[in-house]
Amino acid sequence: MFKYQIIIEYEGTNFRGWQIQKKGKTVQGLIQDQISILLDQKILLFGAGRLDRGVHAKGQSAHFECKTTIKKKDKFLKSINYFLNKDNIAIIDLKKRNKDFHARYSAKNRIYNYVINNRLSIPVLEKDRSWHVIRQLNVGLMKKGAKKLIGTKDFSTFRASSCRAKSPIKTMKSVKIKFSKNKIQIEFQSQSYLQKQVRSMVGCLKYLGEKKWSLQKFENALNSKRRSLCAPPAPPEGLYLMRIVY
Numbered sequence: 001m002f003k004y005q006i007i008i009e010y011e012g013t014n015f016r017g018w019q020i021q022k023k024g025k026t027v028q029g030l031i032q033d034q035i036s037i038l039l040d041q042k043i044l045l046f047g048a049g050r051l052d053r054g055v056h057a058k059g060q061s062a063h064f065e066c067k068t069t070i071k072k073k074d075k076f077l078k079s080i081n082y083f084l085n086k087d088n089i090a091i092i093d094l095k096k097r098n099k100d101f102h103a104r105y106s107a108k109n110r111i112y113n114y115v116i117n118n119r120l121s122i123p124v125l126e127k128d129r130s131w132h133v134i135r136q137l138n139v140g141l142m143k144k145g146a147k148k149l150i151g152t153k154d155f156s157t158f159r160a161s162s163c164r165a166k167s168p169i170k171t172m173k174s175v176k177i178k179f180s181k182n183k184i185q186i187e188f189q190s191q192s193y194l195q196k197q198v199r200s201m202v203g204c205l206k207y208l209g210e211k212k213w214s215l216q217k218f219e220n221a222l223n224s225k226r227r228s229l230c231a232p233p234a235p236p237e238g239l240y241l242m243r244i245v246y
Contacts, residue, residue, distance in 0.1 A: 001065045005095045005103060006031075008060040011088035013128045013237065018051040018060070027051075027089060031062070034083045038076070039066050048103045048244045049110060052196070054236030056129065059111075059243040063103040070094065101246075109173065109245035112188045114202045115238045119182040130183075131202075131238035137209030139179045145208045145218045146175040146186070149201060156225035158200035165194050168225070175201075187242075202234035 008031065016024035020032070032045040048061040070076050073094050080091050100106075115130040117123040118137050123130055149172050156168040173189040186205065188198055204221060207213045213221070213231070221229045 001067060001099075002069050003063060003065050003097045003099060003101060004070060005061060005063045005097050005101065006091050007093040007095075008057060008062060009090045009092050010057050010060070011129075012051065012054050012056045014088070015053065017053045017055070018047055018049075018057075025087075027057075027060075028062070030087060030089065031080075031084065031091070032064075034080055035064060037083075038079055039068070039070075041067055046103050048107050049192075049241070050195075051241055052199075052236050052239075054128070055239045055241070056237075057241040060241050061103045061107070061244040061246075063097060063101060070096075103244070106246050107191065107244050109189055109191055110193065111242045111245070112193075112198050113240045113242050114186045114188075114198065114234060115240070116184040116186075116202075116206070116234075117182060118184055128237045131234055133206065135210050137184065137206065138211060139177060139184060139209065141211070141215065142184070142186075142205045142209040143177050144215055145205050146177055148215075148219050148222060149175050153222070154225050155194055155197055155222075157221055157227060157230050158197045158204070159194040159227060160196040160200075161227065163195035165192075168194060170194060170197070177205075196233055199233040199236065199239060200230050202238070203231040206234065207231040 010027055015027050018027045020026050020029040028045055028047055032043055036043040043064045045062050045064045117130045117132050120134055152171040154168050155170050159168050176187045178185045208218045
């Protein structure tokens with residue numbers, strides 16, 4: 001058997017998420033079916049992580065095994081993208097990997113980016129690709145809150161009730177906030193995350209930026225480990241999986 005990694009870019013609006021489900025169109029299911037047809041064999045695709053409905057990816061990673069070697073990379077990419085592009089999916093790279101590689105378990109870092117359009121008018125060109133927030137946000141306060149998230153902590157406050165992670169303790173390696181031309185971008189780096197953790201943290205940072213919360217209240221919510229004290233999570237359309245580091 002030969003093992004291959006693929007790097008995937010997709011627009012998540014019209015999917016029920018990454019992971020295959022009993023009903024509805026998913027990114028994993030669509031790619032898996034097309035590779036199976038292309039290689040004329042049953043393929044199982046394993047992703048680096050689950051992305052919720054509406055979340056986008058610029059660098060999702062997945063792997064599969066097949067009985068035959070793929071000799072012509074360019075031909076494979078052109079052929080598979082011919083069928084996937086109409087659904088706003090693109091396979092942007094193909095890499096041969098050794099038998100020990102696993103798209104999920106070999107990952108050392110996962111980088112997400114959340115985009116907020118902070119202006120009065122609706123962002124027409126970025127509809128379903130950012131969170132439109134009309135009220136002016138205090139980016140300085142948001143940056144102070146972001147610093148509180150860095151390190152190894154119990155992130156139960158930001159954990160969805162349906163989360164299946166064994167432990168709520170995660171290590172946030174960095175949280176960076178950039179502001180330019182009414183656009184706020186928040187970058188998160190960690191090896192792994194709880195379900196809806198990023199969107200929940202962004203929702204709390206937004207409350208801080210709106211001055212609905214003080215910095216002390218933000219910190220109290222984090223330290224409480226109580227989901228009930230979390231602000232409403234940010235919507236999925238502003239979230240992007242940027243890259244998986246191995």
